[in-house]
Amino acid sequence: MKITPRMHVLMAQQFRDPEILLELFRSADKLATLAEHHETLTPLRRLLEGGIMYEVFYEPSTRTRFSFWAAADMLGMHVCSSESAGHFSSAVKGETLEHTIRVLAGQRVNAIVIRHPETGAAQRAATVVDKYYPNKVAIINAGDGRGQHPTQALLDVYTIWKKLGRLDNLVVVIGGDLVNGRTCRSLAYLLSKFSGIRLVFVSPPELAAGNDLLEHLNESGISWKMETDLASVLPTADVVYWTRVQRERLADPSRFVELRDAFHIGSKEMLLLKPSAILMHPLPIVGEISPEVDDHPQAAYFDQANNGQPIRAALLLHVFGIAMQ
Numbered sequence: 554m555k556i557t558p559r560m561h562v563l564m565a566q567q568f569r570d571p572e573i574l575l576e577l578f579r580s581a582d583k584l585a586t587l588a589e590h591h592e593t594l595t596p597l598r599r600l601l602e603g604g605i606m607y608e609v610f611y612e613p614s615t616r617t618r619f620s621f622w623a624a625a626d627m628l629g630m631h632v633c634s635s636e637s638a639g640h641f642s643s644a645v646k647g648e649t650l651e652h653t654i655r656v657l658a659g660q661r662v663n664a665i666v667i668r669h670p671e672t673g674a675a676q677r678a679a680t681v682v683d684k685y686y687p688n689k690v691a692i693i694n695a696g697d698g699r700g701q702h703p704t705q706a707l708l709d710v711y712t713i714w715k716k717l718g719r720l721d722n723l724v725v726v727i728g729g730d731l732v733n734g735r736t737c738r739s740l741a742y743l744l745s746k747f748s749g750i751r752l753v754f755v756s757p758p759e760l761a762a763g764n765d766l767l768e769h770l771n772e773s774g775i776s777w778k779m780e781t782d783l784a785s786v787l788p789t790a791d792v793v794y795w796t797r798v799q800r801e802r803l804a805d806p807s808r809f810v811e812l813r814d815a816f817h818i819g820s821k822e823m824l825l826l827k828p829s830a831i832l833m834h835p836l837p838i839v840g841e842i843s844p845e846v847d848d849h850p851q852a853a854y855f856d857q858a859n860n861g862q863p864i865r866a867a868l869l870l871h872v873f874g875i876a877m878q
Contacts, residue, residue, distance in 0.1 A: 558691035620861030706739035722749035729796035
């Protein structure tokens with residue numbers, strides 16, 4: 554079977570039509586159900602049988618790398634993976650990203666999932682592929698510096714849809730490191746496709762959301778505000794999306810503990826949530842949420858992580874134009 558991509562996945566803004574998102578979510582639900590049983594899993598492995606996916610990760614990853622691997626395997630693809638491409642590849646010798654992608658794309662591969670510390674790296678990879686191997690290789694952005702992480706946003710919105718049963722008329726509190734947190738940016742971009750969304754950004758001033766995102770929200774007619782007092786906004790939230798302070802990207806890493814502890818969620822903060830609200834986190838958690846919160850019935854972040862495999866499998870089918878029967 555010829556496996557031909559019809560798109561790259563570079564940024565959350567690509568998903569302009571909410572109905573396409575809902576179609577992806579319904580496909581993910583179906584895939585998750587079918588994957589539970591051997592007799593229905595076997596036909597799934599024929600959908601992208603013989604396809605090849607490379608994972609080229611210049612930064613560490615556990616959940617994204619393994620869930621993409623599991624998603625591709627579920628659909629019958631072969632996966633080759635490099636977790637530390639920045640340290641154990643020709644990049645150490647000074648090879649450019651463009652040369653690396655040009656070489657990899659020429660090896661009968663169908664998709665390259667890339668994570669890179671530089672913002673815009675996924676777009677650069679796509680430019681190389683479009684020039685030398687047009688319509689043959691899909692580039693999928695698994696996080697590029699401070700830029701975006703569109704597949705994380707897909708699984709985040711999928712989780713909200715599954716947990717709350719709707720994506721309209723929600724108050725979503727997004728907090729933590731908003732200047733370095735690419736997951737926050739992608740989530741806000743994706744939520745802007747739905748009506749009645751109100752976003753509340755909570756962070757210290759030096760980690761506040763960037764103007765490019767806020768301008769996009771204004772253009773999309775999305776209500777937003779910035780706050781620095783966590784306790785005052787928690788009672789209003791339908792969704793609380795918390796993130797770690799990214800020590801590795803801080804201008805002054807010595808302030809890590811101070812910034813983390815100023816925006817901490819523990820049992821006391823959970824009492825402020827309304828009963829229907831959920832707490833999400835893209836993981837890893839590095840002290841910004843107390844361990845006792847992990848088993849709280851409103852803590853959704855482990856279910857959120859487990860949604861990675863089915864939504865990424867649904868995305869791969871969408872990228873290659875394969876319809877579920």
